[in-house]
Amino acid sequence: MVVPALKVDRSSPVPLYFQVAEQLQSAIETGELPTGSRLENEIQLAGQLGLSRPTMRQAIQYLVDQGLLVRKRGVGTEVVANRVRRSVELTSLYDDLTAAGQTPTTSVLELQNTTADDVVAHHLGIEPGTGVVRLKRLRCAQGEPLALLTNFLPAGFVRLTKKDLERAGLYELLKAAGIRLCTASQTIGAKNASNAEAQALQEGRRAALLTMTRVAYDERGVAVEFGHHLYRASRYTFAVSVATTRG
Amino acid sequence: MVVPALKVDRSSPVPLYFQVAEQLQSAIETGELPTGSRLENEIQLAGQLGLSRPTMRQAIQYLVDQGLLVRKRGVGTEVVANRVRRSVELTSLYDDLTAAGQTPTTSVLELQNTTADDVVAHHLGIEPGTGVVRLKRLRCAQGEPLALLTNFLPAGFVRLTKKDLERAGLYELLKAAGIRLCTASQTIGAKNASNAEAQALQEGRRAALLTMTRVAYDERGVAVEFGHHLYRASRYTFAVSVATTRG
């Protein structure tokens, strides 16, 4: 039964429950709260922090939703296996490939200001016709194409250049511009490649492609990126580890 | 502003919030609450049902988590696009479709005892040649095929019959046999349909299929199911919501 040092800053604009969740998550990632360990009960934790129990519950539930904690009535709250959640985390593919030593390279196929059609507008929470930046890239790893990435960002958020985008991942550039990505909603699907897509990705006609559509939000809940990504199914899978919330 | 007829049964063992969520989901699926429509505010809804506001909020949040509703502070709660979007949680497709009112049916194509080859053995953490149960099913929803499901279970864990499997989901039957699924490791990918697969799923030649391979573990960490599932990409996507660990 480990008790990490937790504290909350009531003058911060960050909600109390989220401050607690962040610290617990930190403790899990650093190993201070190792896999398999049991948290103190929520009443004790709330008391320790001077918070109400529902607020403490909200913090814990947040991490349960992330799959980092599992709760059992009558037993307690346990840290579950610290899994590699590589492709469904809010990270950029560039960063992931770099971390995996796979030497990613990027070709910027398109970088232009345009206006949002209905679909893009819907996802970014803006009016159709509003200015957006459209970015299209081909990402390669180990000398061969891996993914076709199309992204839309609200105009004016960040200044992107082809040179920057070929050197670093999009999220790194957003971060450098002061944009903090906080949450994302993602949909994973599959489709057959169009001829252009098959050619760009060096796959056969109608090859199956893995798709991911993502809307990423900053800490205020403002949509800052809408992405539509195509991956070669022959080279790419998503690994997802989960824990039941109904155990 | 549509107001579906909602009611709660306080004598039911089903939590109030879940009863409400189910009814709202039903209204969404039947079109009574169409995409784009706005719910009454949570205070009014709670009052209408004689519930507390947090309970009403919990019901709504449940559907927000399912991707059926979107909330905006100061504005309200809106119904979003209605499509099969499964979360990447450790639930069975059967349960999810049932909850979504989509009337799943199952055809058991194969149910037999066999021995584990290298791949199956590896995933189940057993020796090659060990006895396993091989289960192959076609799952339909709303009268058309949705997925081809192949599962392997260690022999002796649970006694399955074709009849049982056509009536209920696999996880329900495991649960009824006292097996509690706790965690899972999943890989999501895509492939082109073989001719047999295309025919079974009523898709065209070489149609893109979404794949998921899963190993599910019980609370002791023992692998209790290895599944290889194929879904029609035209009818099926995965939804994943994430938060950054570096916010």
Add this chain to the structure above:
DNA sequence: GTCAATAGTTTGTCCTGACATATTGACGTC
């Protein structure tokens, strides 16, 4: 040793109440 009953522990559900924050529309001014 086995089993059932009971007590203790912890999470799950639900309630009432209050304040904060974001959004939208109305209105007035320039």
Add this chain to the structure above:
DNA sequence: GACGTCAATATGTCAGGACAAACTATTGAC
């Protein structure tokens, strides 16, 4: 028409409290 202000509206956060349900440990009977 553009802009600013303000009120109304709706969600978001937080608090304190109570009871229920599930799980584990303990105890006593056999």
